[in-house]
Amino acid sequence: MNETQLTRTIAPTFVNVQRWTEGVTLLITMTILLALYGASLYFEWKTWVSWLFVILLVLDMGMSVWTVGIAPILLQKYWRFHVDETYIQLRYGRLSYEHVVIPTAKIQSVRLQQGPFLRRYGLMAVTIDTLSDAHTIPALSTEEARILRDEIARYAKVKEVA
Amino acid sequence: MMWLRYPLSKVLYDIADLIKMFIIPAFLLFIVSESTSLAMTIVRYLFVVFVVLSSIVNLFTMVTFRYRINDQQIEVRRGLFSRTEQIVPLPHIQNVQSDTPFLQRLFGLTTLKLEMLDASDSTITFSSLKIAEAKRITAIVNQEVVSELTIVGTEEKEPPLIFTPTANDLLKATFTSFSFLVIIPLGIKLWNMLDDYNVSIGWLNKLLQSSWFMIPMIIGIAVLAVGIGIIKVFLTYWGYTLRSDTTTLYIKKGVLSETKFTITKSRVQAVVYEQSLLKRMLGLVSIKLETTGELTLSETALNEIYPYMPVKQAEQIMQQILPQFVLESPQKKLSLTALWSRLLKPSYLFIIALIVLLYLASPYWYVAFIWPIVLTSYRFFKWRNTRYDMAQSHLQWQQGAFVTERRIHIRATITEVKVTQSAWQRLFGVATIHTVIQAKPYAKHCLKDIPIQEAEQFVTWYKARVNDMTYEGDTVCI
Structure with a gap:
């Protein structure tokens, strides 16, 4: 298996970042659903409508065990990548996985990004733009991300001739 | 100036x-x-x-x-x-x-x-x-x-002729447009059924019941269809020429409306052979080139080199114009496990249709089962027609249930690859391989359900792409 070749991992604190992100999303959807439930009672909508909101609310809370509790751990644990002069490889996922191979000569640009949660943990995301897609390494320490960006940018300067 | x-x-x-x-x-x-x-x-x-x-x-x-x-x-x-x-x-x-x-x-x-x-x-x-x-x-x-190449002073000299269809070729090609003649036997069958149930549609009924009217009408429609087919094909492809020199293909077609275009060979990213059921029966094939940049002019896709090429000639011609894309037909078939994974895959459309039918028109619940029958046969043919191969610097596969499409890639022109495995595929030990080639701006293709080991080999195969290339750069030299 190729997994053995890909050794670099993403920052362990990415679990927390992902939990924050998912947690906030959960909070927002719950607020909206609660507001809708309140409205359904106040304006006396049909009873099944109120029930629908309650069911969605319960489902949302149940799902959060997965999205906030378990998924971030798995996501971080099974994220691998590898960068050398000729190829960038990304491989992520366990139950279902993706393995991307990009020749460095085909990279169009490299970007660094940082949202509020990433900043809190001193992390940055590295996005690699190619002809067809944008591939993101979701969390590296700021220093590591900068080094990686410069490294990739250097490799990407190479021109290839078939 | x-x-x-x-x-x-x-x-x-x-x-x-x-x-x-x-x-x-x-x-x-x-x-x-x-x-x-x-x-x-x-x-x-x-x-x-x-x-x-x-x-x-x-x-x-x-x-x-x-x-x-x-x-x-x-x-x-x-x-x-x-x-x-x-x-x-x-x-x-x-x-x-x-x-x-x-x-x-x-x-x-x-x-x-x-x-x-x-x-x-x-x-x-x-x-x-x-x-x-x-x-x-x-x-x-x-x-x-x-x-840039050479030859100055050879003005107006046409590049060598590679292919031009004969009248015979074109007559054969017109057969591909006859498929709609099928409506005649179908029409008769339908008519008999209506007759059995004593359904009558007034004047139509009277007209159609007299065979002295029916027979000439059928012949008339058939002649008309054949005539239109022949005229259409001849107007587009009579006098069609494909010429080629070392760098460029020159194509000319059309009798009343003339179209001329050139394709620079270095821009060709992939070659595609397409065959419908009828073309397969007649031994004809359509050759298409995928190039960087989209060649469309007056609604016709110009990347189609010629849609009615006799199969034997096709290979010979490709050998002359784009030898780097000539390969033996792919041999590898998909595994039985792949067939199971496809047949067993739940069809959400079926489940929804069944629920809706049970709810709205419960006596007719069995109608929903037409869909799985259609789907299963479609999935079966698609599985059976799939062939693929990874040879040295080529990747090729053939796919399609009724219209088959065989596509040949060379490794150097593939700009990115991906292997994916869904949870469902994981159960069967199969995976999907994806390729990206440059078009305008890009084109993605994939081959589903090949064994996971071969998908992993595909990554190794692609990484050997370094060997096909020479590199020019400021900082890195390989």
Whole structure:
């Protein structure tokens, strides 16, 4: 298996970042659903409508065990990548996985990004733009991300001739 | 260097084109329809305004469009309110196409398109040029391309002819358009069924019951269909020529409306052979080239080299024009496990249809089972027709349930690959491989359900791409 070749991992604190992100999303959807439930009672909508909101609310809370509790751990644990002069490889996922191979000569640009949660943990995301897609390494320490960006940018300067 | 404009005959052509476009609506609006309702009056006024506006636009194009060309670059200025000035160095032009619809031909005019490398605003279109002027521009542009190689002073010498269809070939090709003749036996069958149930449709019933009417009618429809098929194929492909030199393909087709285009060989990213059921039976194949840049002109996809190529000849021709894309047909088939994974995959459409039918029309619940039967046979044929192979620097696969498509990639032109495995595929130990090639801007293709080991090999195979390339760079040398 190729997994053995890909050794670099993403920052362990990415679990927390992902939990924050998912947690906030959960909070927002719950607020909206609660507001809708309140409205359904106040304006006396049909009873099944109120029930629908309650069911969605319960489902949302149940799902959060997965999205906030378990998924971030798995996501971080099974994220691998590898960068050398000729190829960038990304491989992520366990139950279902993706393995991307990009020749460095085909990279169009490299970007660094940082949202509020990433900043809190001193992390940055590295996005690699190619002809067809944008591939993101979701969390590296700021220093590591900068080094990686410069490294990739250097490799990407190479021109290839078939 | 002098600025040039469109020829004056463009005005005549524009008028003729306007008449051609608007004569039927005008006839309907002003002569056939006698309604004086408000809505109709508004439509009539709008129509007049539209025609006037179109004429004004044509006139402004005529007045504002200017161009000049020398042996280095072509410069174009156009637009009245928002002006565009474009300078293109000749080596940046990758393709020259000319298209001459019948009406334009009457005025001795043609449409010329120059296609460039880069993605944005990358085509210069001359909507009406004198044919001689179009030839002059083409020559200047092509000279630039050719002169890099050698041969100066071989003007007007046509590159070697590779393929032109014979009358026999074309007659055979017309058979592919006969498929709709199937409606005749089907119609008879349907008619008998209606008859059995004593369904009668008045006059139609009377007419159709008399066989002295039915038989000539069927023959008449058949002759008409055959006639139309033959005329259509001959008008498009009679006199079709495919020429080729070391760098470029030259294609010409059309009797009444003539289309000429060139394809630079270095731009070819993949070769695709396409066969419908009927073409497979007749031993014909359609050859398509996928290139960087989209070749479309007057609604026809121009990347289709020739749609009715005899299979035996196809390989021979490809050997002559693009030898790097010639390969034995792929041999590997998909595994039985792959078939199971596809057959067992739940169809959400079926489940939803079943629920809806049970809820709304419960006596007819079994109707929902038509879908799984169709789906299963589709999945089966698709599985059975799939072939693939990874040879040295080539990747090829053939897919499709009824219309099969065999595509050949060379490793150097694949710009990115991906292997994916869904949770469902994981159960069966299969995975999907994905490729990206440059088009305008890119094209993605995938082959589903090959064994996971081979998908992993695919990554290794792709990484050996380094061997196909030479690298030029400031910092890294390999």
